[in-house]
Amino acid sequence: MAEAITKPALERHGLDEEQLRWMLRNMLLQRTLDNRGFQLNRQGKIPFATGSEGHEGIHAGSALAFARGRDVLVPYYRDIGLCIGIGMEPLQVLLAMFARAADISGGRQFPNHFTGRAIGLMSISSIIAAHLPHAVGAAYAMKLRGESGRAVLASFGDGATSEGEWHESMNFAAVHALPIVFLCENNEWAISTPRDRQMKVRDVVEKADGYGMRGEIVDGSDPIAVYGVMNGALERARSGGGPTLVEAKCYRFLSHTTDDDDRTYRTREEIERHRHLDPVPRFERVLVEAGVITSDDVSAMKREILAHVNDVTDRAEALPYPLASDLYTNVYEGTHEPWL
Numbered sequence: 001m002a003e004a005i006t007k008p009a010l011e012r013h014g015l016d017e018e019q020l021r022w023m024l025r026n027m028l029l030q031r032t033l034d035n036r037g038f039q040l041n042r043q044g045k046i047p048f049a050t051g052s053e054g055h056e057g058i059h060a061g062s063a064l065a066f067a068r069g070r071d072v073l074v075p076y077y078r079d080i081g082l083c084i085g086i087g088m089e090p091l092q093v094l095l096a097m098f099a100r101a102a103d104i105s106g107g108r109q110f111p112n113h114f115t116g117r118a119i120g121l122m123s124i125s126s127i128i129a130a131h132l133p134h135a136v137g138a139a140y141a142m143k144l145r146g147e148s149g150r151a152v153l154a155s156f157g158d159g160a161t162s163e164g165e166w167h168e169s170m171n172f173a174a175v176h177a178l179p180i181v182f183l184c185e186n187n188e189w190a191i192s193t194p195r196d197r198q199m200k201v202r203d204v205v206e207k208a209d210g211y212g213m214r215g216e217i218v219d220g221s222d223p224i225a226v227y228g229v230m231n232g233a234l235e236r237a238r239s240g241g242g243p244t245l246v247e248a249k250c251y252r253f254l255s256h257t258t259d260d261d262d263r264t265y266r267t268r269e270e271i272e273r274h275r276h277l278d279p280v281p282r283f284e285r286v287l288v289e290a291g292v293i294t295s296d297d298v299s300a301m302k303r304e305i306l307a308h309v310n311d312v313t314d315r316a317e318a319l320p321y322p323l324a325s326d327l328y329t330n331v332y333e334g335t336h337e338p339w340l
């Protein structure tokens with residue numbers, strides 16, 4: 001009798017079914033919010049949006065490895081899924097897009113420049129790599145205060161690894177064995193600059209050697225693999241094992257932002273060649289095939305997410321803009337108004 005062909009069991013890195021479904025929901029929510037930003041921009045309702053299509057696996061896996069209430073996240077502007085994954089409400093995303101007064105920055109920041117002290121989310125800087133010395137400073141403070149069991153998760157793109165602040169941060173963190181994980185979301189592009197015009201090495205992770213830092217590479221379109229690597233690196237950092245550079249490979253499917261037209265520097269064929277890496281349909285398939293979720297439940301999840309995103313869109317849009325008279329509130333101490 002022919003032996004039944006058994007498929008290898010899904011590698012879960014200890015994750016239960018609820019956690020796997022949580023990651024899928026985070027990825028679907030991220031994509032829906034992403035698309036909403038582009039739609040609202042094309043409708044002329046918001047001036048600007050940044051997409052993160054292709055990064056969803058990195059964000060879901062890393063967010064699950066993040067210890068809420070203990071760790072500190074120092075992200076960059078493409079990390080919408082990472083921010084909602086550690087507890088930021090989707091309404092905040094829409095308030096920032098619409099630049100409403102109720103936005104946490106009072107409608108002053110670029111969209112996707114989130115902050116949230118209560119959830120351990122440090123403010124995002126538009127200046128590439130400028131957040132990394134701050135991330136290292138937070139990790140240094142944890143070490144000086146003897147706060148073991150905590151770590152900093154700092155993320156950035158491949159382009160950021162050419163910046164002086166990136167190198168200084170890596171060096172300082174390695175020398176002082178700080179509790180920090182550097183997460184490079186390598187999406188092959190820095191606006192219009194491809195990876196091979198950005199660096200001579202093939203993999204960002206090779207740069208870790210120059211600092212005597214541990215480096216790990218992971219398929220960023222596989223959230224379970226990302227969780228495995230990030231969980232290991234964060235646990236090591238929390239328990240005194242020092243920093244790690246994690247390079248998560250992915251691909252940026254959309255233009256850099258709504259202000260960018262990627263047809264001027266890359267072909268449609270190149271994008272199509274990477275489609276099989278799209279983490280969202282890929283993970284959906286993996287979970288359905290492994291019997292973790294049914295196709296019907298995925299459809300119901302998508303409907304529930306769309307209804308929620310529609311609701312927060314309407315709520316945010318209905319709220320007022322900040323008042324011009326509030327321009328200097330929280331900028332200068334007291335009632336100082338520079339024009340008076």
Ligand SMILES: Cc1ncc(C[n+]2csc(CCOP(=O)(O)OP(=O)(O)O)c2C)c(N)n1
Nearest residue numbers: 078126127128157158159160187189190191
């Ligand atoms: C110091 C600095 N230089 C240039 C810019 C303009 N800029 C904004 S995003 C970006 C590309 C960054 O690429 P990467 O780090 O790979 O991140 P990605 O956008 O691909 O996720 C550049 C050059 C900036 N914001 N800050």
Ligand SMILES: [Mg+2]
Nearest residue numbers: 157158189190
């Ligand atoms: Mg990039």
